[in-house]
Amino acid sequence: xxxxxxxxxxxxxxxxxxxxxxxxxxxxxxxxxxxxxxxxxxxxxxxxxxxxxxxxxxxxxxxxxxxxxxxxxxxxxxxxxxxxxxxxxxxxxxxxxxxxxxxxxxxxxxxxxxxxxxxxxxxxxxxxxxxxxxxxxxxxxxxxxxxxx
Amino acid sequence: xxxxxxxxxxxxxxxxxxxxxxxxxxxxxxxxxxxxxxxxxxxxxxxxxxxxxxxxxxxxxxxxxxxxxxxxxxxxxxxxxxxxxxxxxxxxxxxxxxxxxxxxxxxxxxxxxx
Numbered sequence: 001x002x003x004x005x006x007x008x009x010x011x012x013x014x015x016x017x018x019x020x021x022x023x024x025x026x027x028x029x030x031x032x033x034x035x036x037x038x039x040x041x042x043x044x045x046x047x048x049x050x051x052x053x054x055x056x057x058x059x060x061x062x063x064x065x066x067x068x069x070x071x072x073x074x075x076x077x078x079x080x081x082x083x084x085x086x087x088x089x090x091x092x093x094x095x096x097x098x099x100x101x102x103x104x105x106x107x108x109x110x111x112x113x114x115x116x117x118x119x120x121x122x123x124x125x126x127x128x129x130x131x132x133x134x135x136x137x138x139x140x141x142x143x144x145x146x147x148x149x
Numbered sequence: 150x151x152x153x154x155x156x157x158x159x160x161x162x163x164x165x166x167x168x169x170x171x172x173x174x175x176x177x178x179x180x181x182x183x184x185x186x187x188x189x190x191x192x193x194x195x196x197x198x199x200x201x202x203x204x205x206x207x208x209x210x211x212x213x214x215x216x217x218x219x220x221x222x223x224x225x226x227x228x229x230x231x232x233x234x235x236x237x238x239x240x241x242x243x244x245x246x247x248x249x250x251x252x253x254x255x256x257x258x259x260x261x262x263x
Binding site: 017 | 169171172173205208209210212213216231232235240241242244245
């Protein structure tokens with residue numbers, strides 16, 4: 001059986017924080033494994049930060065709408081906003097930051113898309129009718145030695 | 150954002166009294182760290198044991214706090230909780246800083262160093 005939930009909030013850092021906290025609580029109550037909930041929280045936070053900082057950068061902050069679909073073995077989270085599209089309509093590649101540099105040149109940002117791509121098993125992006133829809137999939141399967149026997 | 154400083158013989162310990170360092174507070178954290186570490190020991194230990202969550206903005210702010218110490222002073226991190234440790238590990242920032250499981254590990258004699 002699929003369990004769904006939805007929530008929306010204004011695209012500000014503080015509203016995003018409480019919106020994401022409520023989703024995290026919902027995922028826990030739906031029995032999503034704790035380690036996965038942590039990973040969803042990290043990836044979802046990065047995706048929403050991008051909306052706050054970039055999509056609504058030159059407009060007053062609009063809404064962020066989040067929908068979740070929890071299946072027995074995986075979950076999808078979709079994040080919708082009515083802000084600017086990603087440049088060229090494409091998602092960032094999310095390359096790992098170059099850290100083999102002198103300390104004074106270490107990156108202070110640019111980790112977000114790398115984290116999203118590391119943590120989500122699938123990422124989809126759709127731009128239609130003036131809104132962005134980003135969908136992230138997370139598998140529940142946890143690799144354990146006994147599963148391989 | 151609340152930071153508390155304790156001085157030991159050879160290090161300044163800065164404890165973060167917040168359960169998260171995220172986009173809403175990253176800039177404040179960086180500024181508070183600048184004020185807190187304006188002068189002091191060459192070694193600064195950031196006690197993160199209260200921090201349950203960090204995002205890339207918070208991670209960037211810790212990197213910035215390290216850079217603003219300049220070349221001769223060092224920032225070590227102590228007491229990383231599981232999610233914070235995970236973000237450091239995924240971004241390989243765990244290779245940039247010396248990480249200690251707890252504050253007492255960080256201030257223990259040198260053989261406990263990672």
